[in-house]
Amino acid sequence: MTEPAASSVPEPGREPGPEAEPRRGWAAVSAVSLGIFCLITSELLPIGLLTPVGTALGVSEGTAGLMVTVPGVVAGLCAPLVAVGAARLDRRHVLCVLVALMAVANLVAALAPDFAVVLAARLLVGVSVGGFWAIAGGLAVRLVPAHHVPRATALIFGGVPTASVLGVPAGTLLGELGGWRTAFAAVGVLGAVTAAALLLLLPPLPTARRVTARELPALLRRDRGVRTGVIVTFLVVTGQFAAYTFVRPVLREVSGIDASHVSTLLLGYGLAGVAGNFLAGPRDARRTLLAVSVTLGAVLTLIALLPGAVAGTGLLLVWGLAYGGVSVSLQGWMLKAAPRAAEAASALMVAMFNFAIAAGALVGGLAVDGIAVRAAPLGGAVLMAAAAATVAFSLLWGGGGRRGPGPGGGVPERADNGTAEPGSRARPAQKGRMGRIGHPA
Numbered sequence: 001m002t003e004p005a006a007s008s009v010p011e012p013g014r015e016p017g018p019e020a021e022p023r024r025g026w027a028a029v030s031a032v033s034l035g036i037f038c039l040i041t042s043e044l045l046p047i048g049l050l051t052p053v054g055t056a057l058g059v060s061e062g063t064a065g066l067m068v069t070v071p072g073v074v075a076g077l078c079a080p081l082v083a084v085g086a087a088r089l090d091r092r093h094v095l096c097v098l099v100a101l102m103a104v105a106n107l108v109a110a111l112a113p114d115f116a117v118v119l120a121a122r123l124l125v126g127v128s129v130g131g132f133w134a135i136a137g138g139l140a141v142r143l144v145p146a147h148h149v150p151r152a153t154a155l156i157f158g159g160v161p162t163a164s165v166l167g168v169p170a171g172t173l174l175g176e177l178g179g180w181r182t183a184f185a186a187v188g189v190l191g192a193v194t195a196a197a198l199l200l201l202l203p204p205l206p207t208a209r210r211v212t213a214r215e216l217p218a219l220l221r222r223d224r225g226v227r228t229g230v231i232v233t234f235l236v237v238t239g240q241f242a243a244y245t246f247v248r249p250v251l252r253e254v255s256g257i258d259a260s261h262v263s264t265l266l267l268g269y270g271l272a273g274v275a276g277n278f279l280a281g282p283r284d285a286r287r288t289l290l291a292v293s294v295t296l297g298a299v300l301t302l303i304a305l306l307p308g309a310v311a312g313t314g315l316l317l318v319w320g321l322a323y324g325g326v327s328v329s330l331q332g333w334m335l336k337a338a339p340r341a342a343e344a345a346s347a348l349m350v351a352m353f354n355f356a357i358a359a360g361a362l363v364g365g366l367a368v369d370g371i372a373v374r375a376a377p378l379g380g381a382v383l384m385a386a387a388a389a390t391v392a393f394s395l396l397w398g399g400g401g402r403r404g405p406g407p408g409g410g411v412p413e414r415a416d417n418g419t420a421e422p423g424s425r426a427r428p429a430q431k432g433r434m435g436r437i438g439h440p441a
Contacts, residue, residue, distance in 0.1 A: 022144070022145070024201075024203070025143045025144040025145075025148075025152075026143075026144065026152070027201045028143045028201050028202050028203060029139075029140060029143050029144060029152045029155055029156060030155070030201075031194070031197045031198050031200075031201040031202060032095070032136050032139055032143075032156050032198070032202070033155050033156045033157075033158055033159045034159065034194050034197060035095060035099050035132060035136065035159070035194050035198060036132070036133070036136060036156060036157065036159030036160060036163075037159035037160075037162055037163050037167060038099060038102065038159075038163075038167075038187070038190055038191050038194045039098075039099070039102055039125075039128055039129045039132055039133070040129070040159060040160050040163035040164070040167065041163040041167030041168060041171060041187060041190075042102050042105075042106055042125050042128075042129075042187050042191070043068070043071050043072070043075070043125060043126075043129050044068065044163065044164065044167070044168045045167075045168060045171045045183060045184070045187060046064070046065075046067035046068050046122075047068060047168060047172075048168060048169070048171060048172030048175060049171070049172065049175045049180045049183060050064040050065060050067075051064075052175060052179070052180045053067070053115075053118070053180050056180065057112075057114060057115040057118065058115070059115050063115070064115075066119060066122075067118065067119065067122050069358060069361075070119060070122050070123060070126060071122050071123070071125045071126035071129060072126065072354050072357045072358050073126065073354070073355070073358055074123055074125075074126025074127060074130065075126045075127075075129040075130030075133070075350070075354040076130060076350075076351045076352070076353075076354035076355040076358075077126075077130065077351070078126060078127045078129075078130035078131050079130035079131065079133065079134040079346075079347045079348075079350035079351040079354065080134070080216050080347040080348065080351050081130075081131075082094070082098075082127070082130060082131030082134060082135070082347075083131075083134050083135065083211045083216075083343050083344060083346075083347035084211050084212060084213050084216070084347075086131070086135075087207065087210035087211045087212070088207070088210060089207070090204055090205055090206050090207070091135055091139070091205035091206075091207060092198070092199070092202040092203070092204055092205045094131070094135060095132060095135060095136065095198050095202065096195050096198045096199050096202075098127070098128045098131045098132045099128065099132065099191055099194050099195040099198060100191070100192070100195040101124055101127065101128050102124070102125055102128035102129075102191045103187075103188045103189070103190075103191030103192045103194075103195060104124070104188070105121040105122070105124035105125050105128070105188075106121070106125070106184045106185070106187045106188035106191060107184070107185060107188035108120075108121040108124075109121040109122070109184045109188075110181045110182070110184035110185035110188060111181070129354075130350060130351070130354060133346075133350045134343065134346050134347040134350045134351075135343060135346070136156060137153075137156070137157075137331045137334075137342075137346040137349075137350070138331075138334075138335060138342035138343055138345075138346050139156070139205070140152035140153040140156060141335070141342070142205060143203075150281050150282040150283075150332065151281055151282060153281060153328055153331060153332065153335075154277055154278050154280070154281020154282070154328050155278075155281075157277055157281075157327045157328040157331060158274060158277050158278065160277070160327050161270055161273035161274045161276075161277050161324050162274055164270045164273065165267060165270030165271055165273070165274060169263075169267065171183045171186070171187060174186055211341075211343050211344045211347070215341065215344050216344055216347065216348060219338060219341055219344050219345060219348065220348065223337060223338055223345075225333070225336070225337030225338070225394075226334065226337045226338050226345050226348065228337075228390060228391075228394045229330065229333040229334050229337055229345070229349060230348055230349060230352050231390055232289060232293075232330070232333070232387050232390050232391055232394075233330050233349050233352045233353055233356060234352050234355075234356045234359075235293075235383050235384070235386050235387035235390065236289070236292070236293060236296075236326055236330075236356075236383070236384065236387045237326070237352075237353050237356035237357060237360060238356040238359045238360040238363060238383055239296070239297075239300070239360065239379075239380040239381070239382070239383030239384045239387065240296070240323055240326070240360060240380065241356070241357050241359075241360025241361050241364065242360040242361070242363040242364035242367065242376055242377075242379050242380040242383065243300050243360075243364060243376050243377040243379070243380030243381075244323075244360075244380075245360065245361045245364045245365070245376070246364050246365075246368055246373060246376040246377075247266070247316075248262050249368070249373045250303060250304070250373055250374070250376065250377055251265065251312055251316070253373050254303065254304060254305075254306075254307060254312070254373065254374060255303070255306075255307065255308060255309055255311065255312025255313075256307060256308065256309055256312070257309050257312055257313070265313060265316055266316075268313075268316070268317055268320070269316050269317065269319065269320035270320060271320070272317045272318075272319075272320030272321040272324060273320040273321070273323060273324030274324060275321060275324060276320065276321040276322060276323065276324020276325045277324045277325060277327070277328055279321075279324075279325060280292075280324070280325025280326075280328050280329050281325075281328050281332075283329075284332075285329045285330070285331075285332030285333040285336060286333060286391055286394060286395055287395070288325055288329045288332075289325075289326070289329045289330070289333065289387070289391050290388060290391040290392060290395065291322075292322050292323070292325050292326060292329065293384050293385075293387040293388035293391060294384075294388045295318065295322040296319065296322050296323060296380075296381075296384045297381045297384035297385045297388060298381075299315050299318050299319045299322065300319070300377040300378070300380045300381035300384060301377070301378065301381040302315055303315040303316070303319070303377055304374040304375075304376075304377040304378045304381070305374070327353075330349055330353070331346065331349065334346055334348075334349050360380075363379060364376040364379065364380070367379045
């Protein structure tokens with residue numbers, strides 16, 4: 001059974017909140033998923049607009065690529081900073097402000113007179129992405145009944161692959177039809193609508209347990225499960241982006257696929273990723289990550305070595321299906337490793353995830369420039385093998401890590417109302433009882 005996050009543990013002496021209506025809880029989950037979709041679309045939007053932006057603002061495509069790199073690095077820095085800095089604030093208000101900030105940033109970029117202003121706006125997008133993801137990842141346990149948490153978490157993280165499949169291509173198409181400024185403006189408007197939806201559909205989500213700056217390193221030191229999860233995040237995501245950053249040249253030069261077909265194949269990759277996300281959601285996170293790491297290691301090795309369009313196409317689809325389960329499984333790992341410090345654990349995972357994106361692109365670039373295009377997926381395969389070994393070791397040696405008193409310690413059991421009672425022994429769950437929406441930590 002999925003264990004509760006910090007936000008699901010009521011304060012001693014506080015009366016339980018009202019029982020939740022399932023429709024209201026799922027509406028709130030859908031709004032959070034829309035927020036993730038909006039933010040990831042905004043983060044990746046420039047990928048399809050590098051040439052027109054560079055031409056219009058007089059910079060090279062390499063310089064224009066900073067529109068993608070900068071938000072990733074800033075998101076990695078801001079995930080823990082927002083979790084700590086906004087510790088006293090209602091999570092509903094924090095999420096609304098972060099999405100509104102993203103909307104404003106995109107509207108500023110749409111009106112920017114030069115590249116410096118665009119890059120400044122992209123910094124704000126990085127703040128929004130890092131902060132929102134760190135907070136939103138552990139919210140499912142506060143919004144739906146306990147037995148629906150894995151499915152709700154999968155729905156929230158479904159916004160990540162859906163942004164790649166629908167959001168980025170739609171933004172690219174808008175850029176082709178109406179210009180790159182139109183694409184940025186459209187994402188800004190979508191962000192404003194999303195902020196309104198969050199304000200209307202999310203219940204109050206007050207926090208009674210602050211995430212402190214000391215808690216983050218303490219959690220890494222004391223909880224082996226969290227520490228291992230952060231290491232696995234680095235290995236898997238770095239391996240993924242070492243290879244995926246150069247997927248187009250790999251498909252062209254190794255698989256022999258015509259450049260005109262690559263975009264269609266990447267759409268198939270994205271659709272497979274959506275399916276993989278929902279397949280992985282209800283399953284055990286660590287065992288899923290073991291299977292994903294082994295599969296990705298094999299796929300990246302084969303796609304680097306096997307020529308032929310048929311082989312390349314099939315391997316790409318398996319690649320998308322396997323990687324689609326990564327985000328939701330990493331989040332599930334963190335929730336299980338530190339159920340009473342979910343936000344702090346999520347912030348650490350999100351920070352490492354975003355840093356690993358930049359590290360992967362750097363590793364892949366060095367491999368391609370120094371050796372050959374095939375070296376990028378082969379390097380990714382080596383990192384996947386290391387990730388698989390780390391997960392296997394975690395499973396063999398207890399995996400969850402030592403949980404003593406501290407940020408992730410004292411794992412509570414669920415009581416009959418679907419929440420945890422600190423210091424009490426577990427009682428069997430009663431069928432038909434629903435979780436609560438928006439009760440304080």
